[in-house]
Amino acid sequence: MxxxxxxxxxxxxxxxxxxxxxxxxxxxxxxxxxxxxxxxxxxxxxxxxxxxxxxxxxxxxxxxxxxxxxxxxxxxxxxxxxxxxxxxxxxxxxxxxxxxxxxxxxxDVSAPLTYHDHTQTRPYLKVQDGCNYRCTYCSVPLARGKSVSIPIDDLVERVMQISATKHEVVLTGIHLGTYGHDLPGGKRTINDLLRALLDRTDIHRIRLSSLEINEIDDETLRIMQDKRICRNLHIPLQSGSDKILKLMQRNYGSAAYKRRIMGVADRLGDIGLGTDIITGFPEEGIHEFQETLELVTEMPFTYLHVFPFSSRPGTAASSMKNRPSPAETKRRTDLLLDLGQTKKRHYMTGQIGVTQEIIVEGHTSAGSSVGTSSNYLKISVSASDLPRGTIADVRPFRLKKDSLEGVLIKSS
Missing domain, CATH: 3.40.50.12160 (Methylthiotransferase, N-terminal domain)
Known part of the structure; x- marks a missing residue:
């Protein structure tokens, strides 16, 4: 079939x-x-x-x-x-x-599902589904329901199966940071899952897909000191304006967000830090956007995901008024995208000469192998004979558009 x-x-x-x-x-x-x-x-x-x-x-x-x-x-x-x-x-x-x-x-067959046959070299593993929060712009909780976590023992088994052929797993969920809160036998956390995977599996690298700022505590940062946890966090901001954050029903303010991000950067050094930002949200005037632009400029982000506000049926934001014009929203989006490119290039430039471990994901027509580093950088090397999934140590020597070019040190 x-x-x-x-x-x-x-x-x-x-x-x-x-x-x-x-x-x-x-x-x-x-x-x-x-x-x-x-x-x-x-x-x-x-x-x-x-x-x-x-x-x-x-x-x-x-x-x-x-x-x-x-x-x-x-x-x-x-x-x-x-x-x-x-x-x-x-x-x-x-x-x-x-x-x-x-x-x-x-x-027409009832049989166990297969969780380890992935075409990706860095497969995604769902550990949690649903969301108990109600951000006013988001319809996903309406489609996915309340937060439901997969038991730790099941995930350990799945990661063990994946590790037989893959070197990295990306833990993902609709609201990853609430992992374990619903499990029987007492509240568990994403930290408990990370410790279990480190202790009970031999997967080479574990990557977290996205965490909210209030869900990253000192224990999370301590666990991330382990070299098997990828040096990369994606922490949504959405807006740098307290007024807009309140309208979005985000559960933090800009000052608290800034303090925590600076603490993460201080503890984890040159970690790759990404974020999400929405432009053109209802009531976002020039002042509110300027607050966002200034905050993002100050933050040690290494890449930005920027999205113009999209009204979703059934959400509170869909009935809010005073949206910026499409042209103004595009202008703001473009400004942040340009800022994101500047930050990304600055970060990549700082990685030149620093040995990175990549997992090879593909090859270019020019005969190079391309992979992703622990800190979420794309790096190419002139070695077309490296199979997909190969672990390779490379040393970047120059910036090339949105990626780095490096020399191969060793592969395994």
């Missing part, structure tokens, strides 16, 4: 699709592109922005034109079920909570 599996959106979606793919392949399925006459198309959708909704609909329409059986799941179809079904009478919509049951729907 030929199956096309198309995935949009976040790392949790990517992780879930990897489980679907590995499990279906175990039952004899062949994974193909939409253009290769599939028997079944699975579309794993996203609804984080209006553009995500549009892209999801376009992909569903393309799938229906193949003549294959079409199964749609993910956050967009969770919140717009009737709209998805109206695209074609032959579509099956599967709830997020039942997503992994798609394997049994297709194969």
């Amino acid at each position: 030929k199956i096309s599996l198309c995935t949009l959106g976040c790392r949790v979606n990517q992780s879930e699709s990897s489980v679907l793919e590995g499990s279906l392949k175990k039952h004899g399925a062949t994974i193909v592109a939409l253009t290769e006459n599939p028997d079944v198309c699975i579309i794993n959708t996203c609804t984080v922005t209006q553009k995500s909704d549009y892209t999801s609909r376009q992909l569903i329409r393309r799938a229906t034109r193949t003549g294959a059986r079409v199964i749609v799941t993910g956050c967009y179809s969770q919140l717009a079920r009737e709209g998805v079904l109206s695209l074609s009478g032959e579509i099956t919509v599967v709830d997020n909570k039942d997503k992994l049951d798609i394997v049994g729907m297709i194969t």
Whole structure:
């Protein structure tokens, strides 16, 4: 059976699709592109922005034109079920909570799922789903429900399986920092999970996908001193204005955020620090944006993800007034993107001459191998014979566009 599996959106979606793919392949399925006459198309959708909704609909329409059986799941179809079904009478919509049951729907076999057959060299592993918070701009909690954590013993087993063929695992969740709070037998935390993975598995590198500023405590920073934990944290800011943060229902202020980020940088040295920022939120005037711009300028961020505000149905922000014009929102977005590029290049320049360990992820047409370092830098080396997944020590010697070019020291 030929199956096309198309995935949009976040790392949790990517992780879930990897489980679907590995499990279906175990039952004899062949994974193909939409253009290769599939028997079944699975579309794993996203609804984080209006553009995500549009892209999801376009992909569903393309799938229906193949003549294959079409199964749609993910956050967009969770919140717009009737709209998805109206695209074609032959579509099956599967709830997020039942997503992994798609394997049994297709194969008619009830068997354990496969969590270790990943095409990525640095696979994503979902450890938590859902969110108990209600940021006013976000519809994902409506689509994913309350926070649910996967037991530590199950995750240890999955990471042990992954480590047989992979050297890094990326821990991901809808709200990763609330991991364990719902588990029976007393509150657990992301720190407990990290300690268990360090003590009970031999995975070479563990990367955290995203944590909120209030979820990084001294114990987290102590654990991150272990060289097996990647020197990289992504800590969403969203706005540098206390007024806007309050409207967003974020549970921190700009001063507290700044203090904690500076503490992280002080404890962990030249760690790669990323953040998310939303521009054009309702009530964001010139003053509020300037507060954001000034705060981000002061922060030791090494890269920025900047998104213009996208109104989501069912959220509190969708009914808020006084949004900046599209042109002004674009101007603000561009300013922050330019600042992000400046910060990224400054950070990369500071890494020239510093030996980095990369995991090779691919190769260029020019014959170089390209990999990702612990501190989340892309580094290429002139060595086309390094297989994907190889661990290599490299020494960057120059900046090349958005990445570094280095010389190979050793590989294993």
